[in-house]
Amino acid sequence: MQIRSARFDSGWRLSETHTMKPVRVRFAPSPTGYLHVGGARTALFNWFYARQQGGSFVLRMEDTDAARNTDAARQTIFEGLRWLGLDPDEGPEQGGLFGPYSQSERQPIYAATIAELKASGVLYPCFCPRERLASLRTTQEATRQPFRYDRACRAVSAADAASRIAAGEVPAWRLRVPEGKTVLDDLVRGEITVEHADIEDIILVRGDGTPIYNLAVVIDDHSMGITHVLRGEDHLTNCFKQIIIFKAMGWEVPRYGHLPLILGPAGEGKLSKRKHPEAALEHYQARDYHPEAFINWLALIGWSFDDKTELMTRAELVERFSIGRINKSGARLNIEKLASISGDYIRRMPLAEVLPRVRQHLVKAGLVAEPLSAAAEAQVAAIAAAEHERLKAFGDIVEFSRWVFAAQPTMEEKALKNLKKDAANAAMLRDWAATLADPLPLTADMEAAAREFCTARGIGFGVFVHPVRAALTGRTAGPPLFDCARILGAVRCRERLLRGADLAASEPA
RNA sequence: GGCCCCGUCGUCUAGCCAGGUCUAGGACAUCAGGUUUUCAUCCUGGUAACACGGGUUCAAAUCCCGUCGGGGUCACCA
Numbered sequence: 320m321q322i323r324s325a326r327f328d329s330g331w332r333l334s335e336t337h338t339m340k341p342v343r344v345r346f347a348p349s350p351t352g353y354l355h356v357g358g359a360r361t362a363l364f365n366w367f368y369a370r371q372q373g374g375s376f377v378l379r380m381e382d383t384d385a386a387r388n389t390d391a392a393r394q395t396i397f398e399g400l401r402w403l404g405l406d407p408d409e410g411p412e413q414g415g416l417f418g419p420y421s422q423s424e425r426q427p428i429y430a431a432t433i434a435e436l437k438a439s440g441v442l443y444p445c446f447c448p449r450e451r452l453a454s455l456r457t458t459q460e461a462t463r464q465p466f467r468y469d470r471a472c473r474a475v476s477a478a479d480a481a482s483r484i485a486a487g488e489v490p491a492w493r494l495r496v497p498e499g500k501t502v503l504d505d506l507v508r509g510e511i512t513v514e515h516a517d518i519e520d521i522i523l524v525r526g527d528g529t530p531i532y533n534l535a536v537v538i539d540d541h542s543m544g545i546t547h548v549l550r551g552e553d554h555l556t557n558c559f560k561q562i563i564i565f566k567a568m569g570w571e572v573p574r575y576g577h578l579p580l581i582l583g584p585a586g587e588g589k590l591s592k593r594k595h596p597e598a599a600l601e602h603y604q605a606r607d608y609h610p611e612a613f614i615n616w617l618a619l620i621g622w623s624f625d626d627k628t629e630l631m632t633r634a635e636l637v638e639r640f641s642i643g644r645i646n647k648s649g650a651r652l653n654i655e656k657l658a659s660i661s662g663d664y665i666r667r668m669p670l671a672e673v674l675p676r677v678r679q680h681l682v683k684a685g686l687v688a689e690p691l692s693a694a695a696e697a698q699v700a701a702i703a704a705a706e707h708e709r710l711k712a713f714g715d716i717v718e719f720s721r722w723v724f725a726a727q728p729t730m731e732e733k734a735l736k737n738l739k740k741d742a743a744n745a746a747m748l749r750d751w752a753a754t755l756a757d758p759l760p761l762t763a764d765m766e767a768a769a770r771e772f773c774t775a776r777g778i779g780f781g782v783f784v785h786p787v788r789a790a791l792t793g794r795t796a797g798p799p800l801f802d803c804a805r806i807l808g809a810v811r812c813r814e815r816l817l818r819g820a821d822l823a824a825s826e827p828a
Numbered sequence: 829g830g831c832c833c834c835g836u837c838g839u840c841u842a843g844c845c846a847g848g849u850c851u852a853g854g855a856c857a858u859c860a861g862g863u864u865u866u867c868a869u870c871c872u873g874g875u876a877a878c879a880c881g882g883g884u885u886c887a888a889a890u891c892c893c894g895u896c897g898g899g900g901u902c903a904c905c906a
Contacts, residue, residue: 347906348906349906351906382906383905383906384905384906445904449904452903452904456902459829460829462829463829463830464830465829465830465831465902466829466830466902467830467902491904492904508833508834511832511833513831513832514831517830517831517832518831519902521903522903522904524904525904526904527904531903531904531905531906532905532906533906535906536906552832552833552834552899552900553900553901554900554901554906555832555833555900555901556831556832556833556900556901556902557901557906559832579833579834579899580899580900582898582899584839586839586898586899587898587899588898588899589900616840619840619841619855620840621840621841622841623840623841623842625854626841626842626843626853626854627842627853627855628854629840629841629854629856630855646834646840646841647833647834648833648834648835648898648899649833649834649899649900650839650840651839651840652839653840653855653856653857655839655857656839656840656855656856656857657856658856659855659856659857660855660856662868662869666869706868708868708869709867709868709869710868737866766865769865780865781865781866783865784865784866785865785866787865788865788866794866794867795867796866796867796868797866797867797868798866798867798868799864799865799866799867800865800866801865
């Protein structure tokens, strides 16, 4: 099979692979304490590809930096992937033939390759003290030179090096970048060429003998049989160093595709958790957007199916995803679009499925306590039904329904205004309260009665509705008025109407 | 600063490889109108973009060059 870039889909250009080997892709996050949206999208695209190609989706923890590696951080990633519905075929939790799946446990695997690299001279020892490296950098910055190691230790002879090591010096080991250039045929960006003169002799092995990221990935990707690497564009410059290592070891280089970065809302650099809460997946999990909507939205950042189709099921996304249609330019997050899509998905759900999701949020927020009485269950069901079409995310229910659970509703300014708008409002509220039967009639009957009530008083329905809504909910927006009334029940309606009457009659502050 | 990547409505994008069918399509947002007791939903309609300059060509959003702008990366981090 021929090697070619698959930047464009043309039907007959079917191949994004260059071998007949089964596709093996990986998601290799670093447990930093949160799952970045960009990482989530990377995981998603890899998962799409694996599922579509009948390949394997491997999860690997890049936790060689022990300081940041905590169990909580790992759990955040596992839970994030679960929420997204991305099940790894192999990983720390599920194991597999190519384990272990955490770099911190793979040191023995690295040792052999490191020894081979040292023996072949691809790695050379660097005895430069950190202070020298630091001052070198400072000088280069000041003189506007490229910030690169000056390769001083390449001049140290093997014999010298051996004796210095014997004398107790502990060198770091650098990659001896060969002459020439490297051409990357990127799956999303096409051919990219970099001259080796522009590549630094980076440190690959620490003084303590452990490999640096750029070495560990190469060894892992090779030993795990990874065929395709889809990752963020921030790895593009690393890629050339990695390819050099692959070639030095005589290993087959996987196919690479570098995804465009997700930028801050103002287009200012990549999203960082410090500056943007929406950088972390937990942000979306907490509000609880519809997960299927979320992956739909995420898939649309940097990828598209055609010029029209946006709403797609998971199965459709798997079927339609193609690396060739991944964009090259960075994208900003459009959270409002997520809200729109999620609201769409939720509206299409049967109420019976919305109810438990919504219920769970009310419990979690402490608005209702488990176990719920039959009356409370009925009330929650009524709230869910009433707010269903307004939800952009399941967690929205909490703010939407606070007015129900408060002893008396908090009055919004506009609601208070509606209450005081007419001098006759206080009397109207009291009079209507007096007409209320317990239990309250069905909404249609209540409305009919209310309209008659208005006609009898010679007022328009609108004059009635706004103050009543204010008294009942303290808000100006919400479900149909009589639904609100029934959620509260006759007794609480009366209480609120009377209090509303008092507020309406009180002097403006 | 070196190297690398990118540049279509406010935002996400289709179109670019194989130049004409593009008076540039869709979605979100926004504006106006309709439905509605509010909000939401739903329906209708509108505003809004090929970064700039050259070149190639009968013809350029599409190809080439340059400029400008944005981003990434340059740790004994990942």
